[in-house]
Amino acid sequence: MRPAQRFLASGSIQRSNKTSKGIQNKKLLIILFIVFLISLGSVAVLYFGGYLLRSSIQWVVVPDIGVAREELCNNQRQIYPRSLHSWALPTFSPDGMYYADITSDKLGYKKALMLFKADNNQEIGKYYSRYSSLFIYCWAEDSSGIYISDYEPGSGSIFVIGGKSSKTGPVKKLLVP
Numbered sequence: 001m002r003p004a005q006r007f008l009a010s011g012s013i014q015r016s017n018k019t020s021k022g023i024q025n026k027k028l029l030i031i032l033f034i035v036f037l038i039s040l041g042s043v044a045v046l047y048f049g050g051y052l053l054r055s056s057i058q059w060v061v062v063p064d065i066g067v068a069r070e071e072l073c074n075n076q077r078q079i080y081p082r083s084l085h086s087w088a089l090p091t092f093s094p095d096g097m098y099y100a101d102i103t104s105d106k107l108g109y110k111k112a113l114m115l116f117k118a119d120n121n122q123e124i125g126k127y128y129s130r131y132s133s134l135f136i137y138c139w140a141e142d143s144s145g146i147y148i149s150d151y152e153p154g155s156g157s158i159f160v161i162g163g164k165s166s167k168t169g170p171v172k173k174l175l176v177p
Contacts, residue, residue, distance in 0.1 A: 057115060057125035062147065062171035072147055072171075073138035091136065092118060093143035098176055100136065100146050113148060115176065127174050135168065145173040 062072065090101040096118055103112050111134050113127045131152035139146050150169035 055125075055127045057113075057127045057174045057177070059127070059145075059172040059174045062173060072140070090116075091139070091146075093139045093146075093176070094141060095143040097143060098124070100139075102134075102136075113146070113174065115146075115174070124177055125174075130169060131167065137171070140173065143176065145175045147171055147173050 090099040092099045099116050099118050101114050101116070103114060104110065105112055105128060110132060111129045113129075113134065113136065114123055115125045115127075116123050127148070130150045133151045133153060135149045135151050137147040137149070149171050152167045154164050154166035
């Protein structure tokens with residue numbers, strides 16, 4: 001007979017307290033590990049939420065087109081953001097068939113550009129910025145798309161230690177479906 005077991009009067013075997021406590025500890029560790037994985041997953045969803053959102057608009061990176069951004073917009077001012085507090089949004093395509101507007105994702109961390117049909121206000125697509133904001137430059141002259149860049153604003157200035165610099169992604173043409 002093993003030392004961890006003893007016979008009861010009914011003839012069944014009872015485990016010692018040491019063995020049952022070990023099993024309880026293993027169960028507790030498994031439960032704590034599962035809770036840890038769930039909390040880790042929820043933190044990842046919150047942190048990477050903008051990357052999990054799927055854009056429903058196709059785009060082309062402008063360097064692949066072979067034209068500089070200044071040539072695309074004929075040196076016009078960018079649509080969003082402007083230096084003034086009067087935004088030019090929603091902005092209509094040159095032929096007036098479409099318009100674009102900006103919104104934030106559900107958590108408020110990322111900007112999204114939405115395209116609509118102007119005649120019935122039907123949403124035809126949404127583009128989520130890879131950074132927290134975006135630049136909207138101009139519509140294509142033939143209304144085939146709108147030129148944008150993902151944008152992450154900086155914080156502080158060059159005189160502040162620990163301030164982060166801003167970054168801008170490549171210019172993209174969001175294609176009207």
